[in-house]
Amino acid sequence: MIGQLSGTLIAKHPPEIMIEVNGVGYELQMPMTCLYELPDVGQAVRVITHFVVREDAQLLYGFNTFAERSLFRQLIKAQGVGPKLALTIMSGMTAHQFVHAVTHDDVSSLVKLPGVGRKTAERLVVEMRDRLSNWGSMTPASDAMPIDFGDLRPTLSGPGSARDDAFSALVALGYKPAQADKSVAAAVKALGDDAASEEVIRQALRSLAG
Known part of the structure; x- marks a missing residue:
């Protein structure tokens, strides 16, 4: 069983990411609340994992703690x-x-x-x-010790890319396309055209939960 991956974050396509470990790229799905906390692409990352084996697929889910x-x-x-x-x-x-x-x-x-x-x-x-x-008691002491990734800043996406990424993420999470489109449009309007995908998704989820 794969319980943890430590390597380089090489792709983020919410809610999916890819981590390279010794030349092998592992694809994972993460809750958005965990994905928000990841560093930029190209940075070191450690993810706690849960491995699911089905007849038609083998899936990895990632978490920060x-x-x-x-x-x-x-x-x-x-x-x-x-x-x-x-x-x-x-x-x-x-x-x-x-x-x-x-x-x-x-x-x-x-x-x-x-x-x-x-x-x-x-x-x-x-x-x-x-x-x-x-x-x-579910939280080991190590969970309270965040990994130091240095001075990391969000990777900014163009307005079209951030909007598309956010829309795709919300649909993948089960929201109806009409809901996703409306909440993403409102989020981009509130945050501005330079907002990163993760910021747009976070804002859209907040509006949907409101």
Whole structure:
């Protein structure tokens, strides 16, 4: 099983990335809340991974911390939640926001996520409450020690590229094209034409969750 990758970030196409490790490029999918924290392309990166083997595919999912991966693994054990929906949930809110929603029976926040209806949200609250009771202990000490990547600045994309990347990311996460197009257009208008893809996606997700 592949549990961690350390190498060079060579591509970002949200929600997918590619990391080169000793000449081999590994493709991963990441929650947007994790992808936001990555350095620029060409920089060193370490990603905690979860490996999924299916009859028709072998998939890698990446996270910045062991706690985030633990939450993903708990989510895919829940009834009706597969890796794709788990990725969408963790893209729409951080791990700690999800835990807060579960522990406070905040169904209304969960139903704003694509693919999460009221019944699914209520089931998640019931199923995940006990599993997340020891959430604090899921985070190893190493999670509290961020990797120092130096003075990194976001890579800026042209307006067309950022808009296209953001639209593709939201559709991949399960949002309807019309929803994605409207929220991305509003995000670009609010942030300006020089905004990076990650900034546009973050702003669009905030508006969709509002």
